[in-house]
Amino acid sequence: MPKLRYLNLILGDQLDAESLLFDDFDPQHDRLWMAEVSAESTEYLSSKQRTVLFLSAMRHFAEQLKTDSYPLNYWTLKDKKSSFYNALSATLKHDSFEKIRCVLPGDVRVMNEIQQCANDVDIEIEWLADQHFISHKGEFKAWLADRKQPRMEFWYRQLRKSRQILMEDDQPLGGQWNFDKDNRKSFGKKGPSKLSEPLLFEADDITKQVITDVENFLPDLYGDIETFNWPVSREQALAALKDFIQHRLKHFGDYQDAMWTDEPWLYHSRLSTCLNLKLLSPAEVIEAAEKAYIDNDAPLNAVEGFIRQILGWREYVRGLYWSYREDWLQMNALNASRNLPALYWNAETEMTCLHHSVKQVLNHGYGHHIQRLMVTGLFALLWGVKPKAIHEWYLAMYVDAVAWVEIPNTLGMSQYADGGIVGSKPYIASGAYIDRMSNYCKSCPFNPNQASGDNACPFTTLYWHFVDRHQDFLSKNPRLGMQVKNWHNKSQDEQQAISQRAEYLFRNLP
Ligand SMILES: Cc1cc2nc3c(=O)[nH]c(=O)nc-3n(C[C@H](O)[C@H](O)[C@H](O)COP(=O)(O)OP(=O)(O)OC[C@H]3O[C@@H](n4cnc5c(N)ncnc54)[C@H](O)[C@@H]3O)c2cc1C
Ligand code: SF4
CATH class of the missing domain: 1.10.579.10 (DNA Cyclobutane Dipyrimidine Photolyase, subunit A, domain 3)
Known part of the structure; x- marks a missing residue:
């Protein structure tokens, strides 16, 4: 059997049509690969909501790939592959490739597992840079190297200056880098008013099938599924972004820290799933928020507060995750030793x-x-x-x-x-x-x-x-x-x- 060129892996949180994998993709010689594996919900626990979200978004992405005529090898839960290692070795037994390619995973454990499989099968693997983020490969590392103690605030300012986000030349818009003091309001006795229910997404046929599969093949997961309402496709993610910018962003800053019984969403965006699965890019979310300020649709304290979460915290924690990799799970500075209460x-x-x-x-x-x-x-x-x-x-x-x-x-x-x-x-x-x-x-x-x-x-x-x-x-x-x-x-x-x-x-x- 002639060797194919690249086996391109797409993991569940890499649903990014702009990823480097697609840059030089040749359908004659290359294949795409996706896998639903049970260990990612059982050995490494995952609730029903989280599992259904990932699998449904993967199946929606796969549908689009098929519509666009990409050759795709997709393992479903029904194929009973327990781990990435097993699914990948099964593919490599069947077809041979010159090389595996995969964008840097979001979990170093998964990266090690795939690397181990490639080593055991004796095939080269190339880890591609993740272009979804605002900061480029090596940018955080260089910033960190110059610092005794990293602090998010200074990383955030550097990104704002270098990307010219909410800036007037080298000065922050409004003359301040942050408006945290304005952003700690509670709702008072009366509670939140003017709440607008966010756009919720009913389960479509693909999601319903995923729910049935999860119930059949992964019956013991925690949590409820009847209430599932998350965006699962690029189209829905764009609708969720628009809905947040139009209806909730303006109050995001004021009530960012407030909590209220039976009001789970308040003025929050609900966009973390779309961002983390890469259905939305942080750049387009930030751009939409900045535009709302320019168009006078939202005040600066709300827009800055929101952008700070994505440009500041999100990029910062990612840099720190990769700086300490496997070390994180060994950390216990306060010597905490109790079990998690039931x-x-x-x-x-x-x-x-x-x-x-x-x-x-x-x-x-x-x-x-x-x-x-x-x-x-x-x-x-x-x-x-x-x-x-x-x-x-x-x-x-x-x-x-x-x-x-x-x-x-x-x-x-x-x-x-x-x-x-x-x-x-x-x-x-x-x-x-x-x-x-x-x-x-x-x-x-x-x-x-x-x-x-x-x-x-x-x-x-x-x-x-x-x-x-x-x-x-x-x-x-x-x-x-x-x-x-x-x-x-x-x-x-x-x-x-x-x-x-x-x-x-x-x-x-x-
Ligand atoms: C203990 C703990 C665990 C967390 N675990 C996760 C997690 O697994 N996944 C996750 O995406 N966020 C996590 N966060 C950060 C934050 O709570 C969520 O991003 C946010 O609540 C998601 O809801 P939202 O989309 O409505 O966010 P919004 O309040 O609308 O904020 C906008 C966006 O900013 C980003 N953001 C906000 N805060 C942070 C932060 N601290 N770090 C990184 N990004 C941030 C998210 O992408 C979020 O969608 C965690 C925070 C804490 C304290
Ligand atoms: S347990 Fe929680 S809700 Fe009850 S008094 Fe303490 S802080 Fe308030």
Whole structure:
């Protein structure tokens, strides 16, 4: 059998028609390859929502490739290939190629698995640069090399200057690099008004078939699927972008950090899945937001706040992910050693904030940034959950989770397992923060302002317990030393009552 030229792999989060794979594709000599493999949902946990999203988006992308007459080798769940390794070796047994090509995966584990298969079959593999991102190959590495301590703010400014985004020559539009001070509003007692329901996408025939396949072949995944409403094609992704820019971007800044019971989306974009699967490029999302400002459709604080998330945080965490690669999963700067409480898998808890935030994840695979950082993440940090256990939960349960973005956010920003690479301090707070930013505490049996006694808010009790047990390290941090002083200003009786309540909670989680 004559050798073909390139076997081009397209992974589930690489649904990018502009990818380098297509540049010199020759249908006579090359093949495209995609695979649905069970280990990516079972050995490495993935919820129903996340699995259906990935597989449905893959099948939509494959349909388009077939319409465009690309020769495609596609393994479905029905083919029962357990891993990328197995699916790829089965293809290579059948056809021979000069070389495998694949854009850099979003997970170093997957990259290693594919590399291992290529080594074992003795075929060359070429890893192509991922052109989806704003920063070019090597750009972050060069920036990092010049710094003692990386900070997102300076990376973001460099990208804004070099790409001329929201800039007037070398000055930021509006004379400020950020408007964070304007962007921390809560909804007050009345709650959010003017909410416009985002465009939700009903399951089409392809998605319905995926749901049936997942139920047949992967029956034990966590979460619900009846509520599935995510964009799964390029067309739907563009519609979701337009809908956000027209209806919600203008309030994004003001209420970026606010939370409200049974309002999962508020003014957030819901675009992370489209971006992470590469149905949308960050450049086109940023351009659309910047245009809304130029056209007077959204104020600068909203547009800058939104662009900062994508141009700043998204590009920054990706750079850090690849800078530390496999090291991330070994990190545990705070020596956290507890198991993940069961409530993360079933939402069964009296703590209203956690109940609603986890329920939303089970229903939709979604929580906005502050729910992830200051409710589910904060509780795990205060409880002292092993970093790897909370990482596995985030990776499994959120529809937009891919290792390169989930790992630095969870292990770095949220759990401080990295000892200060992503951020300069752990994000710790008591229940008073959640009370200020949401209405959760109003219907909770606990009191956010109480640290001890039967009604004490577990967040508040555990916050002080955290300050106490990490006081040596916290007192060295200029921004947290005050919290240690506040702990020492409490009377011995008060300290003892808090410690006793914390010990009670560790034995009897509400
Ligand atoms: C513990 C934890 C885990 C997280 N895990 C993920 C994850 O697996 N996948 C993921 O895409 N984001 C993750 N984030 C970041 C952020 O919470 C989500 O990107 C955001 O909530 C997605 O919802 P949205 O599209 O409505 O975002 P919006 O609030 O509308 O923000 C706009 C876009 O900005 C980007 N963005 C915002 N914050 C971040 C950030 N910190 N890092 C990278 N990009 C950001 C996203 O692409 C997002 O779509 C995590 C944050 C925390 C604290
Ligand atoms: S009182 Fe505490 S546990 Fe209850 S909702 Fe508020 S922060 Fe959460």
